[in-house]
Amino acid sequence: xxxxxxxxxxxxxxxxxxxxxxxxxxxxxxxxxxxxxxxxxxxxxxxxxxxxxxxxxxxxxxxxxxxxxxxxxxxxxxxxxxxxxxxxxxxxxxxxxxxxxxxxxxxxxxxxxxxxxxxxxxxxxxxxxxxxxxxxxxxxxxxxxxxxxxxxxxxxxxxxxxxxxxxxxxxxxxxxxxxxxxxxxxxxxxxxxxxxxxxxxxxxxxxxxxxxxxxxxxxxxxxxxxxxxxxxxxxxxxxxxxxxxxxxxxxxxxxxxxxxxxxxxxxxxxxxxxxxxxxxxxxxxxxxxxxxxxxxxxxxxxxxxxxxxxxxxxxxxxxxxxxxxxxxxxxxxxxxxxxxxxxxxxxxxxxxxxxxxxxxxxxxxxxxxxxxxxxxxxxxxxx
Amino acid sequence: xxxxxxxxxxxxxxxxxxxxxxxxxxxxxxxxxxxxxxxxxxxxxxxxxxxxxxxxxxxxxxxxxxxxxxxxxxxxxxxxxxxxxxxxxxxxxxxxxxxxxxxxxxxxxxxxxxxxxxxxxxxxxxxxxxxxxxxxxxxxxxxxxxxxxxxxxxxxxxxxxxxxxxxxxxxxxxxxxxxxxxxxxxxxxxxxxxxxxxxxxxxxxxxxxxxxxxxxxxxxxxxxxxxxxxxxxxxxxxxxxxxxxxxxxxxxxxxxxxxxxxxxxxxxxxxxxxxxxxxxxxxxxxxxxxxxxxxxxxxxxxxxxxxxxxxxxxxxxxxxxxxx
Numbered sequence: 001x002x003x004x005x006x007x008x009x010x011x012x013x014x015x016x017x018x019x020x021x022x023x024x025x026x027x028x029x030x031x032x033x034x035x036x037x038x039x040x041x042x043x044x045x046x047x048x049x050x051x052x053x054x055x056x057x058x059x060x061x062x063x064x065x066x067x068x069x070x071x072x073x074x075x076x077x078x079x080x081x082x083x084x085x086x087x088x089x090x091x092x093x094x095x096x097x098x099x100x101x102x103x104x105x106x107x108x109x110x111x112x113x114x115x116x117x118x119x120x121x122x123x124x125x126x127x128x129x130x131x132x133x134x135x136x137x138x139x140x141x142x143x144x145x146x147x148x149x150x151x152x153x154x155x156x157x158x159x160x161x162x163x164x165x166x167x168x169x170x171x172x173x174x175x176x177x178x179x180x181x182x183x184x185x186x187x188x189x190x191x192x193x194x195x196x197x198x199x200x201x202x203x204x205x206x207x208x209x210x211x212x213x214x215x216x217x218x219x220x221x222x223x224x225x226x227x228x229x230x231x232x233x234x235x236x237x238x239x240x241x242x243x244x245x246x247x248x249x250x251x252x253x254x255x256x257x258x259x260x261x262x263x264x265x266x267x268x269x270x271x272x273x274x275x276x277x278x279x280x281x282x283x284x285x286x287x288x289x290x291x292x293x294x295x296x297x298x299x300x301x302x303x304x305x306x307x308x309x310x311x312x313x314x315x316x317x318x319x320x321x322x323x324x325x326x327x328x329x330x331x332x333x334x335x336x337x338x339x340x341x342x343x344x345x346x347x348x349x350x351x352x353x354x355x356x357x358x359x360x361x362x363x364x365x366x367x368x369x370x371x372x373x374x375x376x377x378x379x380x381x382x383x
Numbered sequence: 384x385x386x387x388x389x390x391x392x393x394x395x396x397x398x399x400x401x402x403x404x405x406x407x408x409x410x411x412x413x414x415x416x417x418x419x420x421x422x423x424x425x426x427x428x429x430x431x432x433x434x435x436x437x438x439x440x441x442x443x444x445x446x447x448x449x450x451x452x453x454x455x456x457x458x459x460x461x462x463x464x465x466x467x468x469x470x471x472x473x474x475x476x477x478x479x480x481x482x483x484x485x486x487x488x489x490x491x492x493x494x495x496x497x498x499x500x501x502x503x504x505x506x507x508x509x510x511x512x513x514x515x516x517x518x519x520x521x522x523x524x525x526x527x528x529x530x531x532x533x534x535x536x537x538x539x540x541x542x543x544x545x546x547x548x549x550x551x552x553x554x555x556x557x558x559x560x561x562x563x564x565x566x567x568x569x570x571x572x573x574x575x576x577x578x579x580x581x582x583x584x585x586x587x588x589x590x591x592x593x594x595x596x597x598x599x600x601x602x603x604x605x606x607x608x609x610x611x612x613x614x615x616x617x618x619x620x621x622x623x624x625x626x627x628x629x630x631x632x633x634x635x636x637x638x639x640x641x642x643x644x645x646x647x648x649x650x651x652x653x654x655x656x657x658x659x660x661x662x663x664x665x666x667x668x669x670x671x672x673x674x675x676x677x678x679x680x681x682x683x684x685x686x687x688x689x690x691x692x693x694x695x696x697x698x699x700x701x702x703x704x705x706x707x
Contacts (some may be wrong), residue, residue, distance in 0.1 A: 008707060073707055250706075259701040267699045270393035277696060281688030284701050285636050285643075289617035292624045294705055316613045372612055373605035377585055 004052050006067035012074050015053050024084050031086075031350070034207050038122075038164050041085045045119025048075060054117065054315035062101070062113040070302045076250035080257060087254040089161060091247035096123050096169050098242045100188065103227040103235050108130040108188060114169060124191070126170035126213055126322070127236060128154040134208025135366050136171075137181040137233065141215060143172035149221040150174075150187060155214050158361070162198045165191050170220075171232050184232030188224040195219070228236040238343035241307030243362060244250070244314050249294045252287070255322055257350075258351060259287050262329050266313060269333070274330050283328040286321040293317055309375035312368040319365060387428050388613070395419065396435045397653045403445035409495040412447040412543035413464050419668050422462050424453060430627045437568045441575020446536045446667055448496025450568050450680075455504065457564035457629070458515060467500035467520065469493055469540055473679040474686040476562045480507030480516065485546050487516060489523060492680055493540040497524060505549070506558060513558035516549035532676045534669070563634035570622045570634075570641035576674045577615045577641075577648040584608060584652035587659065598655075607651035611644075618644040624705045632694055633704050635687050642684030645674040 005011055024047055026032065026040045048054030057071035058064025072094065080087045093116060095112075101109055115121040132139040141154025152172055162168065168189045175183015189196070195218040200208035227235050262283075266276050273279075293314055302309055329348055330337045337349045359365035374378045387395070402415035416436065424432040436449055452462035454470070469479040470492040489505055497503065500520045523542035529535070549596045560605025585608055588599035598604050618640035625633055649671045653660050660667045678684055695701055 012706070061603065128523060163557055173626065183416075198637070256701055256703065262698050263695045263701050268697050277692030278689040279692065280695055281639075281690065281692030284691060285621075285640055285688065288636055288704065289621055289640050291703070292705060293617055293620035295624070295705065296620055298707060313613050313616045316609075317617050366606075369606045369609040370602070372609035377605075377608050377612060379585070379599040379605055379608065380597065381600065382602060382605065383596055 004056055004065065006056065006071065008068070008070055008074060011053075011056065011067075011071050012078070012377070015074065015078055018051055018053065019078055019082060020083075022051075025082075028085070030346050034209060035087050037207075038089065038161070041089045041297045042086045042119045042122075044079060045090075045117075048079075049118045054119075058097075058113075058117055059101070061106075062109060062117065068302055068349050070298060073246050073249045073298050077253040079251035080250050083257065087250045091243075091250045092123060092125070092161065093117065094246040094250070095239055095243045096125060099235055099239045100226065102170065102238060103186070103231070104188065105223060105225075108199070108223060112188070113382060116167075121166040122161055122164050123169060124159050124162045124165035124211075124213075125239075126159055126168045128158045129155060130157050134364055136236065137184070138176065139171055139173060139184065141172050143174050143185060143187060143220070145174075146219070149219060149224070152187070152189070152215040152218040152220055155212065157201075157210075157212050159198070159211045159213045160209055162191065163200055163208075163211050167191060171227070171236055174229055174232075181233035182230060184236070185229050185362050186226040186232040186235040187220045188226055189218065189220050193218045193220070203354070204279065206270065207354075209352065213216070232301050240363075241301070241311055241318045244311035245294070245297050245307060246312055248318050249288075249298055251322075252294050252318060254286050255318070255325055256291060258329070259284055259325055262325070262332065266332050273332060273334075279328045281323075281365065283325045284316075286324045290314070290317040290321045309371050312376070313365070313369040315363060316368050316372070319368075322358040326352040387424070387431050387635070392431060392435060395424070397437060399436055399543045400439045403439055403443045403447065406445075406447075409446045409448060410499040412445055413449065413496065416447060416449065417464050421449070422452065422671075425456055425462065427459055428627065429453075429629075432627060433564075433568045434623070435472070437571035438575045441572040441577075442579050444576065444579065444666075444673060445707045446495045446534045448494035448500075450494050450565050451500075454561045456609065457556050457561040458506075458558075460504065460552060463502075465494075465499075465501040466517075467493055467496040467503045469505045469523075470537075470680060471562070473539075474683040476559075476648050476682050476690070477514045477666045478508050478558060479540065480505040482507060482509075482546075483522045483543075487518075487544045487546060487549055489540060489542045489544065490539055491540050495536055495538075497538060497540065500670065504552060505544070506561070513554075513555050515552040516544075518544050518549050522548055528678075529667055531673075532672045534572035534668075534673070536673055537676050537680050538659040551689075557663075559631050560629065561598045563629045563679060565613055566634040566638035567622065567625050567629055569677050569680055570618070570637040573641035573645045573674060573677050574615060574619050574622055576677065577611070577618075577645045580613065580645075580648045580667060580670045580674070581608065581611045581653040583657040583665070583670070584611070584660075587656050588603070604655055608654055611648040612645040614644040630704060632691065633696055635682065635691050635694075636704075639684055639687035639691065642678040645678060646684060649674055 028036050055065040056067045057069045129139050143150040143152045170187045170189045174185040195216040198211040198213045201210045336345045337352050389404050398419045406412035406415050451468040454468045472491050480489050486496045503520045503523050505516050591598045621640050659665045671676045
């Protein structure tokens, strides 16, 4: 195999040529079931790993080929642009792997990260709880120190892909019940541990990708500790910038592709509303504003700048762009989302319904505005 | 095109801002900027020149007819402080001039340079694109009446000129490129003006006490200011992504988004500034009015999205425009 160039432009050129030649399109007529989608994810992940492109941007001690992390953003963008894998699933790695690389013991990292990057395994994120959503620091899932490790009892919710995952990055309460962000500890848990059960949640968009996860005296060995005891909040905060940089970049690529799909569908429609061009222009400019904001964030990350509260702006922009785009699709393709049942209609319907969550997950629209006001505009404490 | 060193650029920006604050009138401001190297910078590194000068024009609220130089440069005409360039009519991108028998009918806009220019270049619709005719400024200049922006950063330009009084000018650049370059410049100015309006509203919210506490502590106020910053940063990301070679679609997006950010920020800042913001005791009204005038020049937040959407439909795709 020829050596893969590590500069962004040449890397993209070679990747695009390889993707054009490879036959990685989903075999389903539309998106298929969630099971189909996951099988497709593992297939694409594995193929990119074997070709070398999926190893670029990851460090060599986890079997990566090195090179800038920007290369991972390029892979995610080209995968999303071709509709080869669900962007949410594709991005789970970007949410969790960098943090485990930063905080996990080296033996754990070397054992666990390569199977994830190869597409042999999947990880999930056990953060939110029924009573700890926006107020994450109030979480109560309890880890008690026992001989050789920890016993975990409690419940998580909104855990994406738990039913397909082998490992879970779990936030637990190890301090006093009132210890807030100080008494949180992160553990790396096997999903097949005795006492761990999950139940997929039926959601309005018809794809049960989120789960409730229950912990009933689950034993976690001591060597599965991420960072130090009490460092869990810092680890959770470390996750956020990755979620809001590379993960959002992938999602933005998906949205731009959907915008392109919509333009194509409108261009071919017989009966187009008179306001179509204006609506398309407004949706596209919202998507592009996010894209170029996210691009700048990628470059800041690549230059080694720490990411922080300013990524709340990225989050607000992508949520707004997503909802505007899908509402525009609903207006410009009259009846398709509401009445039709062909694979394209099902995809539009699913995306339109899923867009409703864009201002809820990963920190609600209201929480993001609070962060912007407090941290970026320095408006002082809230009343 | 050579990029200017970051430190040199920061020094130049400081010099530009000082000139804009200190000069007594638009002609002096322009002269001061020319002395500081504005024309040379525009030729050597147009993206940096435009970002620096127009960002400062926006934040300071100063008046100088620099957009004329940007449009002239894009048409490959040597910029000159004594030469104004006629701009399209409000919310349009068509050339301001049309031939009507032996006369040129001018219906467009002009920058503050019109007041002190010797020559006005009028882009005129032609069969195969646009021709540019030079006319004596006195033949098109009228006593402009104070409109929304009493500083007259931009004015309406309506005139009829005998063809015998107009001299053809050789141009190499294309009209769409000139419009695009002008849009990017005004987009930078709108972003700068929006930042100043947000600063004014933020300061007022922090200082103003009601019910025994700063009004900045109320979530309804905080979220308005937060939304303004989000709109500004979204627009700024697009404006800042424009390079020396101006992509017309990217330029249209930049102008439209910057205009939208200015609208969002004007509305929220006006509300947060409340009573004092409605008076001329507070300077807010100057930036609010300037932003509204800048919005209608070279295509507006209302007129650009249909133009952008039509271009997407023509291409049958939504392009990335800028790669990672």
